[in-house]
Amino acid sequence: MQVKHQFSLKELNTFGIGVFATAYCAAETEADVLEAIGQTSLPVFVLGGGSNILFTEDIQAFVLHNKITGIEIVEESDSDIIIKAGGGEVWHSFVLWCIDKDYGGIENLSLIPGTVGAAPVQNIGAYGVELKDVFHSLEAIDLLTGNTLTFSKEACKFGYRDSIFKHEWKGRLIISRVYFQLTKKNHKLHSSYAALKSELDKQHITDPGILDISRAVIAVRQSKLPDPKTLGNAGSFFKNPEISRELFLKIQEKYPSIPHYPAAEGLVKIPAGWLIEQRGWKGRRKGNCGSYEQQALVLVNYNDATGKEILQLATEIIEDVYDHFGVKLSPEVNIM
Numbered sequence: 599m600q601v602k603h604q605f606s607l608k609e610l611n612t613f614g615i616g617v618f619a620t621a622y623c624a625a626e627t628e629a630d631v632l633e634a635i636g637q638t639s640l641p642v643f644v645l646g647g648g649s650n651i652l653f654t655e656d657i658q659a660f661v662l663h664n665k666i667t668g669i670e671i672v673e674e675s676d677s678d679i680i681i682k683a684g685g686g687e688v689w690h691s692f693v694l695w696c697i698d699k700d701y702g703g704i705e706n707l708s709l710i711p712g713t714v715g716a717a718p719v720q721n722i723g724a725y726g727v728e729l730k731d732v733f734h735s736l737e738a739i740d741l742l743t744g745n746t747l748t749f750s751k752e753a754c755k756f757g758y759r760d761s762i763f764k765h766e767w768k769g770r771l772i773i774s775r776v777y778f779q780l781t782k783k784n785h786k787l788h789s790s791y792a793a794l795k796s797e798l799d800k801q802h803i804t805d806p807g808i809l810d811i812s813r814a815v816i817a818v819r820q821s822k823l824p825d826p827k828t829l830g831n832a833g834s835f836f837k838n839p840e841i842s843r844e845l846f847l848k849i850q851e852k853y854p855s856i857p858h859y860p861a862a863e864g865l866v867k868i869p870a871g872w873l874i875e876q877r878g879w880k881g882r883r884k885g886n887c888g889s890y891e892q893q894a895l896v897l898v899n900y901n902d903a904t905g906k907e908i909l910q911l912a913t914e915i916i917e918d919v920y921d922h923f924g925v926k927l928s929p930e931v932n933i934m
Protein backbone atom coordinates (compact mmCIF):
# COMPACT_ATOMS: atom_id res chain seq x y z
CA MET A 599 0.00 0.00 0.00
CA GLN A 600 1.63 3.20 -1.18
CA VAL A 601 0.76 6.64 0.19
CA LYS A 602 1.12 9.54 -2.26
CA HIS A 603 1.32 13.19 -1.28
CA GLN A 604 -0.11 16.26 -3.06
CA PHE A 605 -1.93 13.84 -5.32
CA SER A 606 -4.13 15.07 -8.21
CA LEU A 607 -7.74 13.84 -8.11
CA LYS A 608 -8.54 15.02 -11.65
CA GLU A 609 -8.77 11.51 -13.09
CA LEU A 610 -10.69 10.26 -10.06
CA ASN A 611 -13.85 12.40 -10.31
CA THR A 612 -16.25 12.28 -13.25
CA PHE A 613 -16.55 16.10 -13.34
CA GLY A 614 -12.82 16.07 -14.11
CA ILE A 615 -12.02 18.79 -11.55
CA GLY A 616 -8.28 19.25 -11.01
CA VAL A 617 -7.86 19.48 -7.23
CA PHE A 618 -5.14 17.97 -5.05
CA ALA A 619 -5.37 15.79 -1.95
CA THR A 620 -2.84 16.25 0.88
CA ALA A 621 -2.37 12.45 0.92
CA TYR A 622 -3.87 9.58 -1.07
CA CYS A 623 -3.82 5.83 -1.00
CA ALA A 624 -5.82 3.03 -2.59
CA ALA A 625 -7.13 0.34 -0.21
CA GLU A 626 -7.61 -3.08 -1.84
CA THR A 627 -8.47 -4.97 1.33
CA GLU A 628 -9.85 -4.38 4.82
CA ALA A 629 -6.28 -4.78 6.11
CA ASP A 630 -5.16 -1.89 3.87
CA VAL A 631 -7.91 0.29 5.37
CA LEU A 632 -6.73 -0.47 8.91
CA GLU A 633 -3.11 0.18 7.98
CA ALA A 634 -4.02 3.50 6.33
CA ILE A 635 -6.14 4.87 9.15
CA GLY A 636 -3.54 3.78 11.69
CA GLN A 637 -0.78 5.82 10.11
CA THR A 638 -2.36 9.22 9.50
CA SER A 639 -3.37 12.04 11.76
CA LEU A 640 -5.22 13.82 8.95
CA PRO A 641 -8.99 13.52 8.61
CA VAL A 642 -9.80 10.57 6.33
CA PHE A 643 -11.99 11.11 3.26
CA VAL A 644 -13.32 8.04 1.44
CA LEU A 645 -13.47 8.18 -2.35
CA GLY A 646 -15.41 5.71 -4.47
CA GLY A 647 -15.98 6.15 -8.21
CA GLY A 648 -16.01 9.95 -7.84
CA SER A 649 -19.22 10.08 -9.85
CA ASN A 650 -21.41 11.99 -7.42
CA ILE A 651 -19.03 14.60 -6.14
CA LEU A 652 -18.06 18.17 -6.93
CA PHE A 653 -14.66 19.25 -5.62
CA THR A 654 -14.48 23.02 -5.15
CA GLU A 655 -11.05 23.23 -3.49
CA ASP A 656 -8.01 21.12 -2.58
CA ILE A 657 -8.79 18.34 -0.13
CA GLN A 658 -6.87 18.80 3.12
CA ALA A 659 -7.31 15.17 4.07
CA PHE A 660 -6.05 11.64 3.63
CA VAL A 661 -8.05 10.40 0.64
CA LEU A 662 -8.73 6.69 1.01
CA HIS A 663 -9.73 5.24 -2.35
CA ASN A 664 -12.07 2.28 -1.94
CA LYS A 665 -10.66 -0.43 -4.22
CA ILE A 666 -11.94 -3.41 -2.23
CA THR A 667 -13.07 -5.98 -4.80
CA GLY A 668 -14.48 -9.50 -5.00
CA ILE A 669 -17.89 -10.97 -5.82
CA GLU A 670 -19.05 -14.06 -3.96
CA ILE A 671 -22.20 -16.12 -3.52
CA VAL A 672 -23.04 -16.31 0.16
CA GLU A 673 -26.26 -18.29 0.25
CA GLU A 674 -28.82 -19.56 -2.23
CA SER A 675 -32.13 -21.35 -2.46
CA ASP A 676 -34.04 -22.52 -5.52
CA SER A 677 -35.46 -19.08 -6.09
CA ASP A 678 -33.17 -16.53 -4.41
CA ILE A 679 -29.53 -15.78 -3.95
CA ILE A 680 -27.46 -13.58 -1.66
CA ILE A 681 -24.35 -12.12 -3.20
CA LYS A 682 -21.56 -10.23 -1.47
CA ALA A 683 -19.65 -7.62 -3.48
CA GLY A 684 -16.62 -5.51 -2.57
CA GLY A 685 -17.32 -1.81 -2.05
CA GLY A 686 -14.73 -0.90 -4.69
CA GLU A 687 -16.30 -2.99 -7.47
CA VAL A 688 -17.45 -0.89 -10.43
CA TRP A 689 -21.24 -0.80 -10.16
CA HIS A 690 -22.04 -1.49 -13.81
CA SER A 691 -19.55 -4.39 -14.01
CA PHE A 692 -21.32 -5.93 -11.02
CA VAL A 693 -24.71 -5.48 -12.74
CA LEU A 694 -23.39 -7.18 -15.88
CA TRP A 695 -21.93 -10.04 -13.81
CA CYS A 696 -25.39 -10.63 -12.28
CA ILE A 697 -27.20 -10.46 -15.61
CA ASP A 698 -24.74 -12.89 -17.16
CA LYS A 699 -25.56 -15.40 -14.38
CA ASP A 700 -29.31 -14.65 -14.77
CA TYR A 701 -29.66 -13.14 -11.28
CA GLY A 702 -32.48 -10.61 -11.42
CA GLY A 703 -33.25 -7.37 -9.59
CA ILE A 704 -30.65 -4.81 -10.57
CA GLU A 705 -31.09 -4.72 -14.37
CA ASN A 706 -32.87 -1.33 -14.20
CA LEU A 707 -29.79 0.07 -12.47
CA SER A 708 -27.54 -0.70 -15.46
CA LEU A 709 -24.90 1.84 -16.46
CA ILE A 710 -25.17 3.97 -13.32
CA PRO A 711 -21.66 5.32 -12.79
CA GLY A 712 -19.87 4.72 -9.50
CA THR A 713 -19.05 1.85 -7.21
CA VAL A 714 -20.88 -0.83 -5.23
CA GLY A 715 -19.85 0.83 -1.94
CA ALA A 716 -21.27 4.21 -2.94
CA ALA A 717 -24.60 2.79 -4.14
CA PRO A 718 -26.23 2.52 -0.69
CA VAL A 719 -25.07 5.98 0.41
CA GLN A 720 -27.50 7.74 -1.88
CA ASN A 721 -29.79 4.75 -2.49
CA ILE A 722 -29.20 4.92 -6.26
CA GLY A 723 -32.30 4.59 -8.38
CA ALA A 724 -33.46 4.60 -11.97
CA TYR A 725 -36.44 3.53 -14.09
CA GLY A 726 -38.64 2.40 -11.23
CA VAL A 727 -36.06 0.54 -9.10
CA GLU A 728 -33.99 1.69 -6.15
CA LEU A 729 -31.02 0.00 -4.54
CA LYS A 730 -33.06 -0.63 -1.37
CA ASP A 731 -35.31 -3.02 -3.37
CA VAL A 732 -32.42 -5.52 -3.71
CA PHE A 733 -30.33 -4.57 -0.70
CA HIS A 734 -29.76 -7.13 2.07
CA SER A 735 -27.09 -5.62 4.37
CA LEU A 736 -23.60 -4.17 4.39
CA GLU A 737 -20.34 -4.19 6.26
CA ALA A 738 -18.43 -0.99 6.93
CA ILE A 739 -15.29 -0.06 8.81
CA ASP A 740 -15.53 2.75 11.36
CA LEU A 741 -12.70 5.11 10.39
CA LEU A 742 -12.22 6.26 13.98
CA THR A 743 -12.07 2.92 15.76
CA GLY A 744 -11.23 0.45 12.98
CA ASN A 745 -14.18 -1.71 14.06
CA THR A 746 -16.26 -3.52 11.44
CA LEU A 747 -19.97 -2.75 11.71
CA THR A 748 -22.92 -4.49 10.05
CA PHE A 749 -25.97 -2.53 8.89
CA SER A 750 -29.24 -4.28 8.12
CA LYS A 751 -31.62 -2.79 5.55
CA GLU A 752 -33.72 -1.15 8.29
CA ALA A 753 -30.61 0.30 9.94
CA CYS A 754 -29.67 2.06 6.68
CA LYS A 755 -32.87 4.21 6.80
CA PHE A 756 -33.13 4.42 3.02
CA GLY A 757 -35.15 7.23 1.45
CA TYR A 758 -35.23 8.93 -1.95
CA ARG A 759 -31.51 9.40 -2.73
CA ASP A 760 -30.92 9.21 0.99
CA SER A 761 -29.64 6.97 3.80
CA ILE A 762 -28.13 7.08 7.27
CA PHE A 763 -24.71 7.35 5.57
CA LYS A 764 -25.57 10.92 4.53
CA HIS A 765 -26.55 11.86 8.09
CA GLU A 766 -25.54 10.21 11.40
CA TRP A 767 -22.68 8.26 9.81
CA LYS A 768 -21.63 10.85 7.23
CA GLY A 769 -17.89 10.71 6.58
CA ARG A 770 -17.29 8.17 9.35
CA LEU A 771 -17.24 4.87 7.47
CA ILE A 772 -15.82 3.03 4.51
CA ILE A 773 -18.36 0.60 3.08
CA SER A 774 -16.31 -2.53 2.51
CA ARG A 775 -18.88 -5.17 1.46
CA VAL A 776 -22.49 -5.00 0.28
CA TYR A 777 -24.89 -7.98 0.32
CA PHE A 778 -27.64 -8.14 -2.31
CA GLN A 779 -30.71 -10.34 -2.43
CA LEU A 780 -31.51 -11.23 -6.03
CA THR A 781 -33.82 -13.67 -7.79
CA LYS A 782 -32.77 -16.80 -9.70
CA LYS A 783 -36.12 -17.34 -11.37
CA ASN A 784 -39.53 -15.66 -11.78
CA HIS A 785 -37.74 -12.32 -11.92
CA LYS A 786 -39.91 -9.37 -10.96
CA LEU A 787 -39.54 -7.05 -13.93
CA HIS A 788 -40.08 -3.30 -13.87
CA SER A 789 -40.69 -2.16 -17.41
CA SER A 790 -43.48 0.37 -17.01
CA TYR A 791 -41.38 3.54 -16.67
CA ALA A 792 -42.39 5.59 -19.74
CA ALA A 793 -38.95 6.02 -21.31
CA LEU A 794 -38.11 2.36 -20.79
CA LYS A 795 -41.42 1.14 -22.14
CA SER A 796 -41.08 3.18 -25.32
CA GLU A 797 -37.53 1.89 -25.87
CA LEU A 798 -38.78 -1.73 -25.53
CA ASP A 799 -41.65 -0.95 -27.92
CA LYS A 800 -39.19 0.56 -30.38
CA GLN A 801 -37.23 -2.70 -30.28
CA HIS A 802 -40.50 -4.71 -30.66
CA ILE A 803 -39.88 -6.51 -27.36
CA THR A 804 -43.20 -7.49 -25.77
CA ASP A 805 -42.02 -10.09 -23.27
CA PRO A 806 -38.67 -8.78 -21.97
CA GLY A 807 -36.15 -10.67 -19.85
CA ILE A 808 -33.58 -9.05 -17.57
CA LEU A 809 -31.03 -8.79 -20.40
CA ASP A 810 -33.58 -6.94 -22.62
CA ILE A 811 -34.34 -4.53 -19.79
CA SER A 812 -30.67 -3.90 -19.13
CA ARG A 813 -30.05 -3.22 -22.82
CA ALA A 814 -33.06 -0.89 -23.06
CA VAL A 815 -31.95 1.02 -19.92
CA ILE A 816 -28.47 1.39 -21.41
CA ALA A 817 -29.96 2.75 -24.66
CA VAL A 818 -32.15 5.28 -22.81
CA ARG A 819 -29.31 6.42 -20.56
CA GLN A 820 -26.93 6.80 -23.49
CA SER A 821 -29.45 8.93 -25.37
CA LYS A 822 -30.14 11.30 -22.46
CA LEU A 823 -27.11 11.33 -20.21
CA PRO A 824 -23.62 12.46 -21.22
CA ASP A 825 -20.77 9.94 -20.96
CA PRO A 826 -18.36 11.28 -18.30
CA LYS A 827 -15.44 9.98 -20.37
CA THR A 828 -16.21 12.57 -23.04
CA LEU A 829 -18.07 15.29 -21.10
CA GLY A 830 -17.45 15.74 -17.37
CA ASN A 831 -20.60 15.42 -15.24
CA ALA A 832 -22.00 13.75 -12.13
CA GLY A 833 -25.44 12.66 -13.37
CA SER A 834 -28.42 14.49 -11.89
CA PHE A 835 -27.02 17.52 -10.11
CA PHE A 836 -30.23 18.21 -8.16
CA LYS A 837 -32.82 16.04 -6.45
CA ASN A 838 -36.39 16.09 -7.69
CA PRO A 839 -38.16 18.34 -5.15
CA GLU A 840 -41.19 17.28 -3.16
CA ILE A 841 -43.53 20.21 -2.66
CA SER A 842 -46.81 20.90 -0.89
CA ARG A 843 -50.02 20.23 -2.78
CA GLU A 844 -50.91 23.89 -2.39
CA LEU A 845 -47.76 25.11 -4.13
CA PHE A 846 -48.12 22.42 -6.79
CA LEU A 847 -51.68 23.55 -7.66
CA LYS A 848 -50.50 27.13 -7.92
CA ILE A 849 -47.78 26.15 -10.41
CA GLN A 850 -50.11 23.81 -12.31
CA GLU A 851 -52.60 26.62 -12.85
CA LYS A 852 -50.01 28.46 -14.91
CA TYR A 853 -48.33 25.34 -16.37
CA PRO A 854 -51.06 22.72 -16.88
CA SER A 855 -48.64 20.20 -18.41
CA ILE A 856 -46.20 20.05 -15.45
CA PRO A 857 -45.19 16.40 -14.88
CA HIS A 858 -45.83 15.23 -11.30
CA TYR A 859 -45.87 12.10 -9.14
CA PRO A 860 -47.41 11.42 -5.73
CA ALA A 861 -44.89 11.45 -2.86
CA ALA A 862 -45.07 10.57 0.84
CA GLU A 863 -47.11 12.62 3.33
CA GLY A 864 -49.39 14.12 0.67
CA LEU A 865 -46.50 15.89 -1.04
CA VAL A 866 -46.08 16.09 -4.81
CA LYS A 867 -42.79 15.25 -6.50
CA ILE A 868 -41.92 17.26 -9.59
CA PRO A 869 -38.95 16.84 -11.94
CA ALA A 870 -36.19 19.37 -11.29
CA GLY A 871 -35.18 18.97 -14.96
CA TRP A 872 -38.57 20.29 -16.05
CA LEU A 873 -38.34 23.36 -13.77
CA ILE A 874 -34.81 24.12 -15.00
CA GLU A 875 -35.81 23.69 -18.63
CA GLN A 876 -38.82 26.03 -18.20
CA ARG A 877 -36.41 28.72 -17.03
CA GLY A 878 -34.39 28.41 -20.24
CA TRP A 879 -31.27 26.78 -18.78
CA LYS A 880 -31.38 23.55 -20.79
CA GLY A 881 -28.39 23.45 -23.14
CA ARG A 882 -27.26 26.91 -21.97
CA ARG A 883 -23.52 27.30 -21.51
CA LYS A 884 -21.90 29.69 -19.04
CA GLY A 885 -18.14 29.92 -19.45
CA ASN A 886 -16.70 26.45 -19.15
CA CYS A 887 -19.82 24.70 -17.88
CA GLY A 888 -23.55 24.47 -18.51
CA SER A 889 -26.79 22.52 -18.26
CA TYR A 890 -26.79 19.52 -20.64
CA GLU A 891 -28.74 19.88 -23.86
CA GLN A 892 -30.62 16.54 -23.54
CA GLN A 893 -31.33 16.65 -19.80
CA ALA A 894 -31.40 19.97 -17.94
CA LEU A 895 -30.84 18.28 -14.57
CA VAL A 896 -27.28 17.35 -15.51
CA LEU A 897 -24.56 20.00 -15.24
CA VAL A 898 -21.57 19.45 -17.50
CA ASN A 899 -17.94 20.55 -17.56
CA TYR A 900 -17.18 21.56 -21.16
CA ASN A 901 -13.61 22.57 -20.72
CA ASP A 902 -11.57 22.54 -17.54
CA ALA A 903 -14.16 24.32 -15.41
CA THR A 904 -13.28 24.73 -11.76
CA GLY A 905 -15.55 23.33 -9.08
CA LYS A 906 -16.31 26.89 -7.98
CA GLU A 907 -17.57 27.80 -11.49
CA ILE A 908 -19.91 24.81 -11.51
CA LEU A 909 -21.10 25.65 -8.01
CA GLN A 910 -21.75 29.25 -9.14
CA LEU A 911 -23.86 27.96 -12.05
CA ALA A 912 -25.78 25.65 -9.70
CA THR A 913 -26.42 28.55 -7.32
CA GLU A 914 -27.76 30.74 -10.14
CA ILE A 915 -30.10 27.96 -11.25
CA ILE A 916 -31.34 27.41 -7.67
CA GLU A 917 -32.03 31.14 -7.24
CA ASP A 918 -33.75 31.51 -10.60
CA VAL A 919 -36.00 28.47 -10.06
CA TYR A 920 -36.82 29.69 -6.55
CA ASP A 921 -37.63 33.26 -7.66
CA HIS A 922 -39.94 32.02 -10.38
CA PHE A 923 -41.60 28.92 -8.92
CA GLY A 924 -41.01 29.28 -5.17
CA VAL A 925 -39.39 25.81 -5.23
CA LYS A 926 -36.01 25.34 -3.54
CA LEU A 927 -33.83 22.84 -5.41
CA SER A 928 -31.22 20.97 -3.42
CA PRO A 929 -28.11 19.34 -4.84
CA GLU A 930 -27.98 15.58 -5.17
CA VAL A 931 -24.24 15.75 -5.73
CA ASN A 932 -21.94 15.87 -2.73
CA ILE A 933 -20.25 19.29 -2.76
CA MET A 934 -16.80 19.36 -1.14
Ligand code: EPU
Pocket residue numbers: 723724725726793822823832833834835836837838857869870871872873875880892893894895930
Ligand atom coordinates in the same frame (compact mmCIF):
# COMPACT_ATOMS: atom_id res chain seq x y z
N1 EPU B 1 -37.81 16.73 -17.99
C1 EPU B 1 -37.89 17.91 -18.66
N2 EPU B 1 -36.73 18.52 -19.05
C2 EPU B 1 -35.52 17.99 -18.79
C3 EPU B 1 -35.43 16.77 -18.08
C4 EPU B 1 -36.61 16.15 -17.70
O1 EPU B 1 -38.96 18.44 -18.92
O2 EPU B 1 -34.50 18.59 -19.19
C5 EPU B 1 -39.06 16.02 -17.62
C6 EPU B 1 -39.28 14.83 -18.55
O3 EPU B 1 -39.99 15.20 -19.69
C7 EPU B 1 -40.09 13.89 -17.70
C8 EPU B 1 -39.59 14.18 -16.30
O4 EPU B 1 -38.93 15.45 -16.36
O5 EPU B 1 -41.45 14.19 -17.75
C9 EPU B 1 -38.67 13.11 -15.76
O6 EPU B 1 -37.51 13.02 -16.58
P1 EPU B 1 -36.57 11.71 -16.59
O7 EPU B 1 -37.37 10.49 -16.80
O8 EPU B 1 -35.44 11.99 -17.50
O9 EPU B 1 -36.06 11.58 -15.10
P2 EPU B 1 -35.57 12.63 -14.02
O10 EPU B 1 -36.61 12.77 -12.99
O11 EPU B 1 -35.08 13.88 -14.67
C10 EPU B 1 -34.57 10.78 -12.46
C11 EPU B 1 -33.28 10.49 -11.74
C12 EPU B 1 -32.24 9.94 -12.68
C13 EPU B 1 -32.78 8.66 -13.30
C14 EPU B 1 -34.10 8.98 -14.02
C15 EPU B 1 -34.77 7.75 -14.56
C16 EPU B 1 -33.21 12.03 -9.87
C17 EPU B 1 -32.57 13.26 -9.28
N3 EPU B 1 -32.79 11.69 -11.09
O12 EPU B 1 -34.30 11.84 -13.38
O13 EPU B 1 -31.10 9.59 -11.91
O14 EPU B 1 -31.86 8.10 -14.23
O15 EPU B 1 -35.03 9.60 -13.09
O16 EPU B 1 -35.25 6.97 -13.51
O17 EPU B 1 -34.03 11.41 -9.21
C18 EPU B 1 -29.01 10.39 -11.11
O18 EPU B 1 -29.45 10.26 -9.97
O19 EPU B 1 -27.83 10.82 -11.30
C19 EPU B 1 -29.84 10.09 -12.25
C20 EPU B 1 -29.43 10.27 -13.50
